[in-house]
Amino acid sequence: MTHDHPQDIQDYLVFGEYGGVNPSVTDSSTFTFLDPATMSELFEHEIEGCFLYSRHWNPTNKALADALALMESSEAAQVTASGMAAISCTLLQLCQQGDEIISGRTIYGGTHALLNHFLPRFGVYSTFVDILDPAAVIKAITPRTRVIFCESVSNPLLEVADIPTLSRIARQHNLTLVVDNTFSPLIISPIELGADVVVHSLTKYINGTSDTVAGAICASKAFIDQLVDVHSGATMLLGPVLDSFRAASILKNLHSLHIRMKQHSLNARYLAECLQTVGLTIHYPGLPDHPQHERMTRLMNPDFGYGGMLTINMGSKEKADELMVRMQDAKVGYLAVSLGFFKTLFSAPGSSTSSEIPAAEQEAMGLSDGLVRMSVGLDHNIECSFGRIYRCLQEMGEVTEREKRSLELPVAA
Numbered sequence: 001m002t003h004d005h006p007q008d009i010q011d012y013l014v015f016g017e018y019g020g021v022n023p024s025v026t027d028s029s030t031f032t033f034l035d036p037a038t039m040s041e042l043f044e045h046e047i048e049g050c051f052l053y054s055r056h057w058n059p060t061n062k063a064l065a066d067a068l069a070l071m072e073s074s075e076a077a078q079v080t081a082s083g084m085a086a087i088s089c090t091l092l093q094l095c096q097q098g099d100e101i102i103s104g105r106t107i108y109g110g111t112h113a114l115l116n117h118f119l120p121r122f123g124v125y126s127t128f129v130d131i132l133d134p135a136a137v138i139k140a141i142t143p144r145t146r147v148i149f150c151e152s153v154s155n156p157l158l159e160v161a162d163i164p165t166l167s168r169i170a171r172q173h174n175l176t177l178v179v180d181n182t183f184s185p186l187i188i189s190p191i192e193l194g195a196d197v198v199v200h201s202l203t204k205y206i207n208g209t210s211d212t213v214a215g216a217i218c219a220s221k222a223f224i225d226q227l228v229d230v231h232s233g234a235t236m237l238l239g240p241v242l243d244s245f246r247a248a249s250i251l252k253n254l255h256s257l258h259i260r261m262k263q264h265s266l267n268a269r270y271l272a273e274c275l276q277t278v279g280l281t282i283h284y285p286g287l288p289d290h291p292q293h294e295r296m297t298r299l300m301n302p303d304f305g306y307g308g309m310l311t312i313n314m315g316s317k318e319k320a321d322e323l324m325v326r327m328q329d330a331k332v333g334y335l336a337v338s339l340g341f342f343k344t345l346f347s348a349p350g351s352s353t354s355s356e357i358p359a360a361e362q363e364a365m366g367l368s369d370g371l372v373r374m375s376v377g378l379d380h381n382i383e384c385s386f387g388r389i390y391r392c393l394q395e396m397g398e399v400t401e402r403e404k405r406s407l408e409l410p411v412a413a
């Protein structure tokens with residue numbers, strides 16, 4: 001079954017009061033009842049159109065969650081106050097004391113720290129494996145394993161997980177496959193490929209304006225019901241509720257996600273090809289020499305490209321830092337963590353977003369000090385942006401005569 005997710009979102013109609021074209025923003029933490037019996041019933045199960053308390057559900061958050069469920073082809077969804085809240089609530093709902101998680105080793109540093117430092121305090125332990133190696137995943141399974149966790153396109157190394165294979169392994173061993181799809185919304189549909197739960201940092205591409213922090217969990221209706229259960233649900237009891245004003249603005253931005261993803265991908269592919277021509281070591285899943293290029297081509301939905309993230313390996317931390325400072329001065333973008341913004345953002349993950357990962361592990365996974373991660377923006381004139389980067393590289397002495405002569409730049413699509 002192939003879905004047209006942007007069309008599904010477009011066809012999802014939620015009106016505001018008085019027929020507003022956007023849903024009304026719920027400006028209430030609590031809701032009135034005419035009948036105490038209905039209130040008691042709501043503590044036991046959901047009643048369509050009836051709300052109790054905003055930490056549990058509120059209409060604006062429900063509208064955003066339903067739209068995200070359409071985007072991920074999931075039965076249901078829940079929104080949270082951050083991507084980390086989505087990840088931690090999901091894992092705490094799935095795991096009891098003594099349980100184990102198998103995780104890809106190249107994941108966002110915050111998630112790595114959650115698994116490696118925080119969850120062990122509650123008796124939940126993780127094994128980090130090369131998620132690209134199915135044999136390593138199978139070898140790590142023990143009778144206590146409950147979850148396989150990975151990122152569809154990993155942060156920052158842009159490894160592309162083989163979700164159908166991981167799903168088969170998970171099913172054979174009665175495990176839950178949780179996939180963080182933050183880097184590839186619309187591009188990859190993990191649930192259609194066999195994942196059980198998809199988590200997102202909405203902070204990134206889905207919101208797209210770097211003005212808020214938010215998260216989402218897309219899964220079966222049964223799992224979302226578990227999360228909001230008043231007696232035992234992780235989102236209900238830990239309480240990372242998304243503010244409804246933010247939910248309303250994220251929902252508006254979601255409607256332009258398909259256009260933004262296409263442009264991020266076009267711009268990133270152009271820069272990746274040009275920078276490779278200059279002779280730099282570039283990682284971009286859309287380049288034919290990316291180790292999982294063929295897999296990504298097979299797994300991705302048509303129309304949205306290979307995403308807006310690329311990495312440049314400058315060989316040393318000093319060169320990485322110098323390039324970033326020069327690029328910021330040249331107005332290529334901002335030296336900042338995060339991604340999915342309309343302006344290009346760059347950071348050196350080894351000393352920032354992945355710094356929670358111990359140095360030895362960074363080395364083992366191939367995360368070098370000289371890596372610059374770029375979230376390519378929505379630049380109208382990407383040739384001009386490349387020209388600026390090229391000048392920065394020239395000033396650094398990184399463009400050799402030979403490379404200058406052989407330079408045949410791709411024409412931007």
Ligand SMILES: Cc1ncc(COP(=O)(O)O)c(C=O)c1O
Binds near residue numbers: 082202338353
């Ligand atoms: C892949 C990935 N997942 C989750 C997160 C955490 O999201 P948030 O910052 O919204 O809590 C991040 C943040 O950078 C991320 O890159």
